[in-house]
Each structure stands twice: as C-alpha cells, then as structure tokens.
Amino acid sequence: MIEGAAVEVENLTVHFRQRDRTIHAVNGLNFRLARGEVLGILGESGSGKSVTLRALMRLLPETCEIGGRVAIEGEDITAASTNRLEEMRGNRIAMIFQEPVTALDPVFTIGEQIAETMMRHQGIGWRTAKAHALELLERVQIPSARRRFDAFPHEMSGGMRQRAMIALALSCNPAVLLADEPTTALDVTVQIQILLLLRELQRELGMAVIFVTHDVGAAVEVSDRLAVMYAGRFVETGRAASVLKQRAHPYTEGLLNANLHGVEPGSRLTTIPGAPPNLSALPPGCSFAPRCTYSEAACTTAFPDVVELDADHRVRCRRADQVAGLRMPP
Ligand SMILES: Nc1ncnc2c1ncn2[C@@H]1O[C@H](COP(=O)(O)OP(=O)(O)O)[C@@H](O)[C@H]1O
Numbered sequence: 001m002i003e004g005a006a007v008e009v010e011n012l013t014v015h016f017r018q019r020d021r022t023i024h025a026v027n028g029l030n031f032r033l034a035r036g037e038v039l040g041i042l043g044e045s046g047s048g049k050s051v052t053l054r055a056l057m058r059l060l061p062e063t064c065e066i067g068g069r070v071a072i073e074g075e076d077i078t079a080a081s082t083n084r085l086e087e088m089r090g091n092r093i094a095m096i097f098q099e100p101v102t103a104l105d106p107v108f109t110i111g112e113q114i115a116e117t118m119m120r121h122q123g124i125g126w127r128t129a130k131a132h133a134l135e136l137l138e139r140v141q142i143p144s145a146r147r148r149f150d151a152f153p154h155e156m157s158g159g160m161r162q163r164a165m166i167a168l169a170l171s172c173n174p175a176v177l178l179a180d181e182p183t184t185a186l187d188v189t190v191q192i193q194i195l196l197l198l199r200e201l202q203r204e205l206g207m208a209v210i211f212v213t214h215d216v217g218a219a220v221e222v223s224d225r226l227a228v229m230y231a232g233r234f235v236e237t238g239r240a241a242s243v244l245k246q247r248a249h250p251y252t253e254g255l256l257n258a259n260l261h262g263v264e265p266g267s268r269l270t271t272i273p274g275a276p277p278n279l280s281a282l283p284p285g286c287s288f289a290p291r292c293t294y295s296e297a298a299c300t301t302a303f304p305d306v307v308e309l310d311a312d313h314r315v316r317c318r319r320a321d322q323v324a325g326l327r328m329p330p
Pocket residue numbers: 016023025043044045046047048049050051052061279
C-alpha cells in the first residue's frame with residue numbers, strides 16, 4: 001500500500017453474468033489517485049466509466065462479479081462489511097450523478113436532506129446541522145440559501161439541483177469525490193459554472209476527485225491527469241497536458257482529434273468510425289484493433305503490454321511510439 005493514496009485500484013474487474021452471456025464491463029483496471037488530485041476519465045458511452053465509479057463505492061447489484069482490490073485512503077474495502085461501507089460512503093467517499101433527481105429524495109426539502117445526512121454521519125444536533133447546511137448551500141453558490149433550504153428538489157432548476165447535490169455530497173467532508181457526468185444534463189453556460197465550482201471546491205477542500213465524462217473539453221478543463229477508457233480498460237493514462245500533446249493511443253487520437261478543435265466545455269463527443277466493442281464477446285487481442293487504422297496482425301492475437309512514455313504516462317498499444325512519434329517533433 002502506498003502512503004498517501006486517496007484511491008488505489010488493483011486489477012479491478014466487473015462482470016455481469018446474464019442468462020446467455022457475460023458482459024465484461026471492467027477488465028483489469030490499475031490506477032492510483034493521490035490526495036487532492038483530479039483524475040478525468042474519458043471515453044465513449046458504454047466504456048465502463050459508471051460501473052468503475054460504482055465499484056469504488058461498492059454500489060453494484062449483488063449479482064455482478066467483482067474482482068481485484070480497491071482501497072480508499074489506505075483502507076481496503078474489498079471485504080468491508082455492509083456497515084463499514086455505509087460509514088465510508090459519505091464520510092470518506094461520496095458521489096454526484098448526472099441527474100440529481102435520482103439522488104435527491106423528492107419528499108424532503110433540500111435543507112432537510114443535507115442536515116439529516118450531517119446528523120447521521122457526524123452525530124450533531126438539528127440546530128448545528130441546519131447551520132452547517134446553510135453554510136454549505138452558500139458555499140455552492142445557491143442564491144437565497146435560507147429560502148432554498150426549504151425548497152423541494154422539483155422546485156429548483158437543473159443547475160440549482162446539481163449544486164444542491166454537490167452540497168449533499170460535500171456534507172460529510174469526503175476525501176474522495178466521484179463525479180459521474182455531473183454536468184451532462186445541463187445547459188452549456190450552467191455546465192461551465194458547475195465545472196468551475198467543482199474545481200474551486202476541490203482546491204479549497206483538498207479533495208481527490210474522479211471526474212467521469214464523455215466531454216473532452218470538460219475533462220481537459222478540470223483534470224490534473226486523464227485516463228482514456230475503452231472496453232473496460234484504461235488504454236492511456238498520464239498528466240493531462242502530456243496525454244493531450246502525445247495522444248499515443250490511436251483511440252485517444254481519434255477521440256481528441258474529433259473533438260478538440262475549438263472544443264468548449266459542454267460540447268459532445270463526435271464518435272469515431274466503426275462499431276463500439278461488444279462487451280460480451282471481446283476479441284483476444286486489443287479491443288480497439290477492429291477500429292484501428294494502425295492495427296497489425298499481432299494486435300489481434302494478444303492484449304498489448306503497457307508502454308511507458310514517461311514515468312507517469314502509460315499506453316496500452318503496440319504502436320504507441322509510432323503513433324506519438326508521428327506527432328512529436330523529432
Ligand atoms: N446492472 C447492470 N447489468 C448488466 N449490465 C450492466 C449493468 N450496468 C452496466 N452494465 C453494462 O456495462 C457496460 C458499461 O456500462 P457503463 O459503465 O454504464 O458505461 P459508461 O458509463 O462508460 O457509459 C455497458 O455495456 C452496460 O450495459
């Protein structure tokens with residue numbers, strides 16, 4: 001165990017066994033997130049981003065098969081009891097979702113939900129919890145916080161609900177915040193405001209954040225490091241600037257080339273040619289090979305080893321050197 005890691009993941013796999021097939025949603029992830037660091041996970045729809053986050057929270061259906069190891073702030077949660085997981089969710093690790101309506105309870109006011117969570121996790125009384133909740137609503141820049149405290153989720157706009165969701169997630173001071181496409185459902189201008197707010201709170205509170213998106217502009221905007229996900233694997237990881245510059249995996253190249261020119265936070269992915277992978281029948285070699293213009297015979301027989309472009313930049317592609325080299329000055 002490395003001292004100081006907020007999240008450590010070793011060989012994580014998540015499979016959903018169905019009657020006639022098994023969906024290989026996550027296929028051997030290894031990564032580590034330092035305290036206070038923002039990791040952006042970027043990938044097309046269906047690449048396994050949400051399942052990965054849910055695996056970190058152990059919020060997956062009982063029937064799925066999870067392998068590998070996950071540690072949050074040095075604590076191995078792989079075999080944690082249900083009670084311990086309950087304690088950790090909220091206190092150490094919290095999650096915000098794309099559509100806050102699914103996470104907020106429609107029958108309680110925003111203020112009640114935040115204050116109740118604080119009372120439950122921190123053992124404080126209603127008056128103290130209410131005072132803290134009001135501070136938090138102001139901190140996420142909800143205007144007229146005192147009035148909004150008594151509002152029900154359906155009485156708020158999408159942007160305000162997402163702010164309330166962030167306040168709820170922050171209510172117990174988590175060390176790790178997971179954000180699953182937190183701005184996708186919002187208008188572009190509101191998206192940018194929420195992204196800036198998240199970045200500001202992250203810096204202020206020193207949280208580690210995993211930010212999942214299929215929005216290239218947003219990922220680049222908020223992340224220290226980027227992980228590009230394809231068919232349940234990270235195919236390229238590194239400092240955001242390094243990944244942007246080198247684009248050493250052909251899939252990264254495709255994603256960024258298609259989406260980075262004049263891209264602004266909020267713009268959607270242009271998909272690259274070819275069919276997305278069938279997760280119940282992955283090919284033996286590189287999962288991207290069938291769509292890859294660089295692919296050669298060896299790519300279709302064995303999954304590629306990790307190539308280290310520098311100490312912090314790793315790529316799973318046999319041709320990474322050529323792909324990156326084509327773009328780098330000699
Ligand atoms: N509860 C589930 N049961 C069966 N398959 C699932 C379940 N949740 C997700 N999947 C499958 O896992 C794959 C990855 O999904 P997901 O992580 O949601 O993708 P992303 O968030 O990258 O769009 C998809 O093929 C999805 O259909």
